[in-house]
Amino acid sequence: MKKLLIYLKEYRKESILGPLFKLLEASFELLVPLVMAAVIDTGIKNGDKSYIIRMCLYMIALGIIGLICSITAQYYAAKAAVGFAAKLKHALFSHIQKLSFTKMDQLGTSTLITRMTSDINQVQNGVNLVLRLFLRSPFVVFGAMVMAFSINVKAALIFVVTIPLLSVVVFGVMLGSMPLFKRVQAGLDQVLLATRQNLTGIRVIRAFNKEESEVENFEEKNNTLYKRQMFAGRISALMNPITYVIVNIAITALLYSGALQVDSGILTQGEVWALVNYMSQILVELVKLANLIITVTKALACANRIQQIFEMEPNFVEADSNVSLKDIKGARVEFEHVSLKYQMAGAESLSDISFCAKPGQTIGIIGGTGSGKSSLVNLIPRFYDITKGKILINGKAIEEYSVKELRSKIGIVMQKAVLFSGTIRDNLKFGNLNASEEEMEEALSISQSKEFVDQKEGKLDAIIAQGGKNLSGGQKQRLSIARALVRKPEILILDDSASALDYATDAKLRKAIREMKEQPTVFLVSQRASSILHSDQILVLDDGILVGIGTHEELLENCSVYQEIYYSQQSQKK
C-alpha cells in the first residue's frame, strides 16, 4: 500500500484538505452538546427564552458551517480518490506493457485483468472512505475526550480508561477478522474456479456424463465458502455489541461520578448531560467505523495484490546503444551456441544451437512436441532472453538493438491466432499504423484472406467480434498472417500458424510468401514435413537439441529424426 501512495502525491492538496475540512466539520459537531448544555444550565434554569432562541440559532449556524465544510471535504476526497485511481491504473497498465513474457507466463493474464479492474476499484473506494471518514472517527473520539477534560478532569478520566479499551476491541476484532475475510475471499476463488472450469469444459463434462460429480464438487466448495462466511460474520458481528456495552457502562460510570460531583457542587446537571452526550457520540462513531473496516480491509488486500505486480521488474535491460536497424534491408540472423533455460524450469529447453539464416532465406523448423521449436523463434524478437551464447542480426548482438526497433522489423504470427475487436482494417493497422490501402490489400492477398474478406459485408470495414469469435479458425490465422505482412517485416516468423488451414490453402500461402517482392527472412515452424520441404535450410529439433540442419535432400540422407518424421507422414500415402 505504501508504495502505491506515491500516486496520491499529485493530489496532496486534496488529500490534506479533504480530511481537514472533515475535521472542521467534526469540531463544529462537537460544539453542539456544549451549546445545548448552556441551554439547559442557563436558559432553562433562568427561564430566559430569548437566550434559548439565540443559542439555537447558534446551533443552526454551526450546522450550516458544518454542511459547507463537509461538502468541501467530500469534493476533495472524491477528487483525490478518483484521480489516484486513474493515475494508478495508468501506471499499472503501462507497467504491464513492459512485463516480460516470462513474468506473464508465471502470472497468467486473467489475474492481471482482475487486478487492473476490480482490485483497483476496491482500492479507490478504500481511499475515498479513508479520506472522508477514517480520520474523522478517531478525531471525534479524542475530541470528545478533550471536551470532557474541559468540563471536568475527574469525569474525563473515565474517557481515558474507556477509549483505549474500545481501541483494543475495535482493532482486536479487525485484526481477528482480517485473515478470516481473506479465507472467505479464497473460498470465493474456489467457487469461481469450479464455475469457470465447468463452462470451459462443458462438452467434455457432458460427454463423460460428469454433471453430477461436478455438481457435488461445486456444492462442496460452495459449502466451504458458506461456513467461512458464517464464521467471519460471527466474529465481526461481535464488534457492535461489545462496543455498545463498553460505552454504556462508561455512561453509567459517568452518571455515578457525575452524581457525586454534582452533590458536592463541582458539576452542574447540564454538564453531566453534556458528558453523557459525548460518550454517546463516541458510540455513534464506532458504529460507523465498524462498517468501514470491512471496506478498508478489502482495499488493503487488493492494494497488496496490485503492489505485487509493480514489484515485478521487466526482465531485460534496454541497451542505450546507437546501433540502429532503421534503414536495414534484409536481415541475416545468426545463432551462436545459443542455450535457453526458462526461469523455474529444471533443464534447458534449447541447448547449443548454432545456424545462420541469410537474408531472404526460408528456414524451416521441425521437431516433436516440446522439442523447442517455438522457444527458438521466440528468442529472435527477444520475448525471452537467452541464457548462453549469442544471437546476431546483421552481425550485431540483438541485445544491442532497442527492443522496440528490433520488434518493429519482425512480423511474428503465433500459434494461437489472436484478433482484436474492431474492423478488419483496425486489425491490419495493428501491425502498422501507417499502412496504406494498397499495402493492406497486398497483405490480404498474400495471406490468402482476400477471398473471404471480399465476401464480408463492408470488406475491410467488416466488424470482428471480440477474440475474433465471428471468424473460423483458419480465417483468424490468415488474418493474423496478414497483420504481420502489413508491417513489411525483414524477418517473418510463422510459428505453426497455418495449422487450421487445409493443405491447398497452406500451399498457396507459402507460394505467395515466396513470391513477395521484398523477400523477408522467413522462419517457418511446422509439424508437417510437407510445409517446410522446400525451405532453403531445415532445422530439425529434438528435445531442445539441433539434430539436423540442411536441405530436405541432405537431411533425408543423414538425419534419422527427419527421416522418421518424413516417412511417417509419407508412408501411409504410398
Next chain:
Amino acid sequence: MEKTKGNQKEIIHKILQRIKKYWFFVFLSILFAAVTVILTLYVPILIGDAINKIVTKGAVDFKGLGSIIIKIIVVIILTALFQWIMSICNNKITYHVVRDLRSEAFHKIEILPLSYIDNHSYGDIVSRVIADVDQFADGLLMGFTQLFTGVMTILGTLLFMFSINVTVTIVVVCITPVSLFVAAFIAKKTHVMFKKQSETRGEQTALIDEMIGNQKVVQAYGYEDKAMERFDEINQRLEKYSLQATFFSSLTNPSTRFVNSLVYTGVGIVGAISAVNGRIDVGKLSSLLSYANQYTKPFNEISGVITELQNAFACAERIFELIEEKPQIPETSDAVSLERVRGEISLKNVGFSYVPNRPLIEQLNLEVTQGKRIAIVGPTGCGKTTLINLLMRFYDVNTGSILVDGIDIRKLTRKSLRSGFGMVLQDTWLKAGTIRENICMGKPDATEEEMIAAAKASHAHGFIKRLQNGYDTMISEDGGGLSQGQKQLLCISRVMLCQPPMLILDEATSSIDTRTEVMIQKAFERLMEGRTSFIVAHRLSTIQEADSILVMKDGHIIEQGNHKELLQKKGFYSELYQSQFAR
C-alpha cells in the same frame, strides 16, 4: 419506468420465495430486532431519569440513582446479546440464500442447452454466479440488518417521543420529510452520472481485457504506445464521470445530516421553552434530544440501504435470468437406455442451423454400419464440428433424425448415448486436479493397472512418469504447465481408459508431432477395431485408412468413398490431396 417497477416487484417476489425456507430465522431476526430497538430506546429514558436524580448540589438521590444504574446495566447487556444473535440470524439467512442461489445457478448450467453456453461469454456467466451473487449478498445483508432495525427505530422513537411530549414530537415529524426529499432528489440526479460511469467503466474493462489478455501480441507488434493512448483516453473520461458520480452521491450524507441538525435544534428550542414553561423536566428533555438523534440516523441509513438494495435487485435480476433460462429439452419419461451398443449410426434427412434462416446442414443422409471408420474432411466452416455436436446431442437436429442402433437419439437417455461415445476434441480441456483424476474422469473406479495401461497405450505414461509426482502431479486449470501435445495425450488416455463402443476424434492430433502421432495412431487403431469411429482431421495420413471418407462442403456431403475411389474421381478430394505436397 412502470415496467421496471413491475419487474422489481417480480424480483422481490422471487427473492422472498427463496428466503421463505428460512422463515424461522427471519422471524427470530425480526423479533430480536424489535427487542433490541425497544431496549436501545429504553436506555435514554433511564439515563434521563438518572439525570433527573442529580439536580444540584446536595440534592442528589443516590439510592434512586443506584437502582437506575443497575437497570441500565441489565438492559445494555441484554441489548448486546440480542444484537449479536440478530446479526447471526441475518448472516445465516443471507449466506444460506446466497449459497442456494449459487447452487441453483450451477445446477442450471449443467442442464442448459449448449447453444446458450456457446453464445454467452464465460466471463459473463461466471460474473453472474460470482460477482452478482456477491453484490446481492451485500445488499441483502445490509437490508436485513439496517432496514429492519432502521424502520423499527423510527417507529419506536416516535412512540417513545409521543409518550414523553406531543408538541416536540410533532416538530420532529414535520421536519424529517425534508431529509427524505433531499436524499431522493440527490439519488435521482446522480443516477445518470452513475450510469455514465458504469458505461465508461465497461468500455475500459473491455479494452483491458483485450490488450492485457493478448499482451504478447501487443508487445510483439509494438502496439504498447497506441494501447496506452487508447487506454488513457478512456481513463480520463472515466475519471471525469467517476468524480461527478462519487461527489454528487456523497452529498446525500452531509445534506441529510444538516437536516438532522435542524431537527435537533427544533427539539432543542421547543423542548427548552416547554421546560421553561414547566411542561417538561430536564431529564425528559435530555431523553428527547437523544431520541431526536436516534430518530434521524436511520433515515440516512435507509437512503443508503435503498440504493444498495436497488443495486442488489439489479444483480438478482441477472442471476434469475440465468436460473430461469430455458433448459435443454428434458428426456422423455420413456427414454431408453442404450445398452450393448453395436454402433450402427444413421442420419436421415438431417437439417440443422445455429442461426435461424441460415441453414448450415441440409438433407444430410448417412448410413454407418458397425465397426466402420468414417473420416470427415473439408474446408473450415463446412460443418464437420457441427456433425459432432449433433451426434453427441449437444445440439438437437432441426429436421430429420439421427439413429443409433436403430433408435432415434432423442428417445435415448443422454447419459447412455454419451457414454457410448469416446470423444477427443480439438480444444483440449483438463480440469484442475491431479493427472490421475483427469485420466480416470470417465471411469473413476478404474484400477491403477487399468489407468497405467491406458496411459501407456496413448504414450502419455512416459512424460507423466517424468513429472514431479507422477500420476499425482497437480495440474492447474486448463492444464497449465503442460504442453499442448501433452494435454492432448492426456485427453486421449482419458478416452482410452473408457473403451467406449463408438469414437469421435476431432482434429485430436493437430498439435502432436508426427512421430508421436504415429504411435497414437497405432494405439487408436487398436481401440478402433470393431468400433464405429468418426474422425475429423486435416491430416490426410490420418484419414487414408478410413473405410469411408466424407468430403463436406457448405454443410453437404459432396463426395463419399474410400481414399482410392475418391482419388480416381478427381474431384474436390483429389484436389485437396494433391495440394499437400505442392510448392
